Amino acid sequence: MTLDPMIETSGACPDFEARLYDRISGEMSASDITAVDAHLKNCPACAAAFERATFSARLLRIAEPTPDPGPGFAHLTMAHIRQAQRDLAEERSIWSPFVSLAWKFAATAGVALALVLTFDISQHRTTVDGTYLSPSDDAGLFSDVNYKSSDRDDFLVSPADENHGKR
């Protein structure tokens, strides 16, 4: 589209353009019409713009409003909407097994993780100096399961005592 740089504005007083439009449209009270007409008599710029804007009606009347698409259109559109809804439902049903499988997998993984964490925490215990020892460590180091080392030195010395210096 080529715009004509010569015709940026209507040429009328800017504060008056909206009222001039109302005057053309006939949406004006009698007193406003009198006031606008008085201005038009004394303002050649507004008068010229008003004349041009009024003349355009002769051109614009050539175009006719878009005709009604007819009584079948609403019915056809409803069918189109139903089809779109069905397509959407179908699309959802195609993916739904995968989606539910993904959710089940996620839920199982979540439960498993929770179990592992709970089990791990409950099986750990605190030594006197506050360090954690696992049960497997416990059994490997001490043959007597009832024996519990009371301090770090005892813990280091006990395997050496059992061997009595022999290999």
Add this chain to the structure above:
Amino acid sequence: MPDVPKNVAATASALSIPVARSEKADIEHDLVRRAQSGEEAAFEELIRRHQQRVFGLVNGILRRRDDVEDVVQQVFLKVFVSLKRFDQRSAFSTWLYKISVNECWDYLRKRKVRPLTYEADLSEDQVSRLDGVASADKPPEDPSQRAEARDLLERMLERLPEEDQQLLMLKEVEGFSVQELAEMLNLNVNTVKVRLFRSRARLTEVYKRKLESNTSQPNTREKRG
């Protein structure tokens, strides 16, 4: 509502608060409510009531006849899908027109197309025929002459900024009110009036210049035989 002062009524109207609802609006309100509760027949009736105006609106913006029907159907599909979210605080038509305008912008953006444009300029012969139509007391009655006149007018409109063309088509051809245009385009009522006034003055200016250039170059007139 006779007790409501004029300015209060105007404010309420501007805020889309229903002051006095006509019988037609009551019927529409009821249709919307029934459609919201899933009654398809009610929605079909809403389509029937608004289809012509939505066609006019979409056609006024796109002016691509082949696509207008598809876009209008898409508008009604969107309205159907989001109908439950519509709270009826504004008129159904206001909401519908806003969706229609957005759908037109979406369409133009997605397809990366502009509203219908004519590459070729008007020939002198065409300007003369348009002059004949503009000077006549009534528009031509012959459908083919009318179609040609409309085609010529649209070529004149092409000389105006795109938004002005749309405003002119929607207001002066399709019959939307200034208030409706302001609401659907999120513009001030005064702005719409000023733009319409300027667009109309410009249209005549374009036309007169065409005529002048036509008459000032008589030797370049198309030869017919």
